[in-house]
Amino acid sequence: MPKPHPIPPVCRxxxxxISRAAKARxxxxxxxxxxxxxxxxxxxxxxxxxxxxxxxxxxLLYITDENGQPIxxxxxxxxRTSILKKFFHTEARKIAKKSGKxxxxxxxxxxxxxxxxxxGRILSYRNDLNPELHPWKEIHLVHLDIRxxxxxxxxxxTRIATRVL
Amino acid sequence: xxxxxxxxxxxxxxxxxxxxxVMRLAFAALLVRGMPEVTHFTGQPVPNGLAHWMDFTFLSxxxxxxxxxxxxxxxxxxxxxxxxxxxxxxxxxAVLVSYGTLGNSQGAINHITQIFVLVVLGQMVSAWHSGLWxxxxxxxxxxxxxxxxxxxxxxxxxxxxxxxxxxxxxxxINSGGEWIWSVPNLAVQFAKNLDMAYYNTLxxxxxxxxxxIAWIAEWPNAARLLFGTGLVLELFAFLALLRREWAALMGLxxxxxxxxxxxxxxxxFFYNKILLLVFFIxxxxxxxxxxxxxxxxxxxxxxxxxxxxxxxxL
Numbered sequence: 001m002p003k004p005h006p007i008p009p010v011c012r013x014x015x016x017x018i019s020r021a022a023k024a025r026x027x028x029x030x031x032x033x034x035x036x037x038x039x040x041x042x043x044x045x046x047x048x049x050x051x052x053x054x055x056x057x058x059x060l061l062y063i064t065d066e067n068g069q070p071i072x073x074x075x076x077x078x079x080r081t082s083i084l085k086k087f088f089h090t091e092a093r094k095i096a097k098k099s100g101k102x103x104x105x106x107x108x109x110x111x112x113x114x115x116x117x118x119x120g121r122i123l124s125y126r127n128d129l130n131p132e133l134h135p136w137k138e139i140h141l142v143h144l145d146i147r148x149x150x151x152x153x154x155x156x157x158t159r160i161a162t163r164v165l
Numbered sequence: 166x167x168x169x170x171x172x173x174x175x176x177x178x179x180x181x182x183x184x185x186x187v188m189r190l191a192f193a194a195l196l197v198r199g200m201p202e203v204t205h206f207t208g209q210p211v212p213n214g215l216a217h218w219m220d221f222t223f224l225s226x227x228x229x230x231x232x233x234x235x236x237x238x239x240x241x242x243x244x245x246x247x248x249x250x251x252x253x254x255x256x257x258x259a260v261l262v263s264y265g266t267l268g269n270s271q272g273a274i275n276h277i278t279q280i281f282v283l284v285v286l287g288q289m290v291s292a293w294h295s296g297l298w299x300x301x302x303x304x305x306x307x308x309x310x311x312x313x314x315x316x317x318x319x320x321x322x323x324x325x326x327x328x329x330x331x332x333x334x335x336x337x338i339n340s341g342g343e344w345i346w347s348v349p350n351l352a353v354q355f356a357k358n359l360d361m362a363y364y365n366t367l368x369x370x371x372x373x374x375x376x377x378i379a380w381i382a383e384w385p386n387a388a389r390l391l392f393g394t395g396l397v398l399e400l401f402a403f404l405a406l407l408r409r410e411w412a413a414l415m416g417l418x419x420x421x422x423x424x425x426x427x428x429x430x431x432x433x434f435f436y437n438k439i440l441l442l443v444f445f446i447x448x449x450x451x452x453x454x455x456x457x458x459x460x461x462x463x464x465x466x467x468x469x470x471x472x473x474x475x476x477x478x479l
Contacts, residue, residue, distance in 0.1 A: 025175075025177070025316075025319055025323075025406070026323060026403070026406060028287055028290060028291065028320050028323040028324060028327075029323035029324070029326055029327050029330075029403060029406065030327075031290075032283065032287060032323065032324050032327035032328075032331075033327045033330055033331055033334075036283075036327065036328070036331040037331055037334065037335070041213065041274055042213065042214040043213050043214035043215075043262070043265050043266045043269045043274075043279070043282075044214070044261075044262055044265055044266075044278070044279050044282035044283050044286065045214075045279075045283070046274075046276060046279045046331075047331055047332075047335045048276060048279075048328065048331055048332035048335055049335050049339060050276060050332075051336070051351070051354060052335045052336040052338075052339035052340060052344070053339040053340050054340070054344070054347045054348070054350040054351060054353075054354065055347075055350060055353075056350050056353060057353060058353050058354060058357045059357075060357050060360055060361050060364070062360075062364035063364075070364060070367060072364070072365060072366045072367040073364060073365055074365035074366055075365070075366050075367075080361075080365055081361040081362075081364045081365055082273075082275075082361055083273045083275075085273075085361075086272065086273030086274065086275075087271075087272045087273050090211055090272040090273070091272075121272070125205075126205060144360060146353050146356050146357055146360070147353070148349075148350060148352060148353050152382060153352065153353065153356050153378070
């Protein structure tokens with residue numbers, strides 16, 4: 001009677017693959033691919049989702065003063081508009097989740113609490129900025145929707161939050 | 166393996182001592198950029214990664230950061246000297262991961278430093294693998310050092326390739342395989358980036374973004390072909406692990422892709438570009454390779470291999 005092999009067939013196949021990966025010196029490549037895809041956005045690992053799901057619409061946020069004049073966010077508060085959007089998006093997603101709707105189908109004004117939180121972040125982002133450089137009395141957060149239509153790009157500006165300073 | 170054409174046969178690339186030094190110094194320069202600074206983040210409102218279990222706000226304490234700077238600087242010194250990597254790389258990785266985790270725990274995840282910190286982690290894994298396993302297999306000290314150095318560089322290439330392949334796979338997964346079909350929607354993303362750059366400083370950014378948006382609208386299939394090439398490049402970045410020629414070719418192509426995106430979308434890709442230049446393209450090797458080839462031809466008038474075959478160049 002033949003002696004049973006000490007390693008089960010499935011394990012033998014796996015061991016062969018591991019051995020091949022080691023010989024081909026790609027085991028670090030395989031491990032890092034698995035970790036990045038498996039863990040997703042857990043720094044320093046990431047599945048790099050930027051521009052992975054492109055829709056025909058997007059949005060950004062900017063701030064204006066009480067007269068509706070845009071304020072240069074980076075120059076005035078040291079924050080990039082991309083960071084502002086990410087702050088806002090994190091809060092807005094929670095609101096959308098609570099209401100059980102998709103963010104893109106909701107009225108931007110429904111995100112007023114997220115807008116207020118985002119303005120709070122702007123004001124506390126840097127503590128080394130000179131307040132005298134900020135003569136405005138109000139900050140308005142504006143949602144700029146960009147959509148690709150038949151006639152090209154359409155932009156819609158909606159004020160979603162105001163903070164009196 | 167032998168049935169494969171020569172260009173697709175993997176080569177166990179041996180790096181020359183001066184190549185390894187150039188790469189080590191260039192990477193050390195990147196490490197210096199990550200020198201600890203007092204951060205203005207005093208909380209972790211949306212924890213990410215290790216911030217779920219650890220509080221990294223100690224990085225806003227000047228006294229702690231002063232100590233960290235000394236330790237981090239000393240570890241860079243060890244890294245440059247090529248000694249005690251099993252100690253230096255974990256410390257460097259721990260500091261860099263701490264800063265990145267705190268920054269990404271503010272509610273806004275960015276993808277600026279991931280490739281660099283992942284390379285540090287990859288080098289750390291390679292250093293530990295060499296120290297614990299390779300040392301037992303290779304008794305000759307100089308051969309061990311050379312193999313450990315080669316493995317460290319190859320680990321860097323593997324991590325970089327993994328980053329690009331994962332990025333390509335995510336595009337396919339998240340779009341349900343229809344990424345190339347949805348390329349014309351990139352016009353919306355380009356417009357968003359242009360507007361974002363404007364609202365940062367109220368200065369109209371330079372570059373040909375407006376023309377590119379118009380071009381995409383007019384020639385959607387040409388845009389699919391062009392940007393689809395970028396996706397293919399990402400998915401096949403692992404070819405760089407086969408041999409030097411593939412590494413240089415993929416490096417140049419990916420660098421061109423980043424430069425194009427930087428021009429259109431105003432995104433930096435600093436670490437990607439430098440790492441591609443240093444490790445994938447490896448300019449010093451190709452300069453020496455060409456110079457030796459010319460010198461050999463002038464000497465003998467015949468075609469002889471100008472560089473050792475195990476160096477990995479055809």
